[in-house]
Amino acid sequence: MxxxxxxxxxxxxxxxxxxxxxxxxxxxxxxxxxxxxxxxxxxxxxxxxxxxxxxxxxxxxxxxxxxxxxxxKPQEIRWNQVAHEGETGKASRASFHDRQGRVVLIMRPAMQNSTSQEGNIRHLVYLLENAIINLPKGQKQMSWLIDFTGWSMAVNPPMKTTREIIHILQNYYPERLGIAFLYNPPRLFQAVYRVHKKNIRHYYKTIKIVSLLFFFKKVYYIPTIFFHVGC
Structure with a gap:
């Protein structure tokens, strides 16, 4: 029915x-x-x-x-427990919201500084919980901006870590991701993404790959750009 x-x-x-x-x-x-x-x-x-x-x-x-x-116990994770994972700025909560009022998480994979699967996952879970706490009243979703500038295989987390993150997001945080923009993803990443689309089928329509330089260049410094991209 x-x-x-x-x-x-x-x-x-x-x-x-x-x-x-x-x-x-x-x-x-x-x-x-x-x-x-x-x-x-x-x-x-x-x-x-x-x-x-x-x-x-x-x-x-x-x-x-x-x-x-x-x-x-994701609600009990504190910043001091994951601060070392975030010291390079590889993932953080933005100081602005998108035009739908959603909290924005900015991710920069090139700034990866850890090979610890548990450390990477706990850091992201902390950010998810923090984003949810900071959602405006009546808003249930967040936005992701993923900037792949400078990314290389040398800083790529193991596929096992990526699969676990997808599992957590899909199964334990349903309907939390409103939209995700992937800026300048390398061709290798796009190929892997196409292979794994079936594993992220629930979020597939929320993911947008963008490659035009002006579209998201310095978006985290000029948030007004993000307000007018049709999200």
Missing amino acids: FRRRNAHQLDNDDSQQDNKVRELKSAIGPLSGHSLVFCSDASLRRFLDARNWDVEKAKKMIQETLKWRSTY
Whole structure:
């Protein structure tokens, strides 16, 4: 009944959405502590949306997320624990929002300074949590700007790390990525990206590859450019 092609019908039917949220809440059962806070109505809607409003699938997704959060404890990661990963500026939260009011994360892969899979992942998870905390009221998504200028295989993280990051983003932070712009990605990266499109199918339409120099040059110093790129 609630297939992706009919999603627009749900978008225009608050009563159906509310019923699905109540059904999911009942299916999950009693919660306490951080799990209770995490499973707000807004969060339940995100998980339902990510699973085409299928309550059973959304329930499984939330349960797996709660299990991950109970062991990984992303909400407890502090800056001083990951500061060494971010000292080169390879990833950071921008001081501006995009024109949709979304928090912007800027990533510069060429500034990679670590080979630690766990360190890289914890740093990104910290940024995700920080971005969510700083989302304006009523906004649930963030934007990514990924500047590949200067990138080379020498600073490329292992594919295992990349796969784990994709897994975390898709399964534990559904509907959080509003749009991602890839500036100046090397041809090798584009080839790898095409191969792995099926692994990021849920986010595929949110990813835009841009190569025109003026389009994003110094975007993090001239944020007004970002306000007019049609995102």
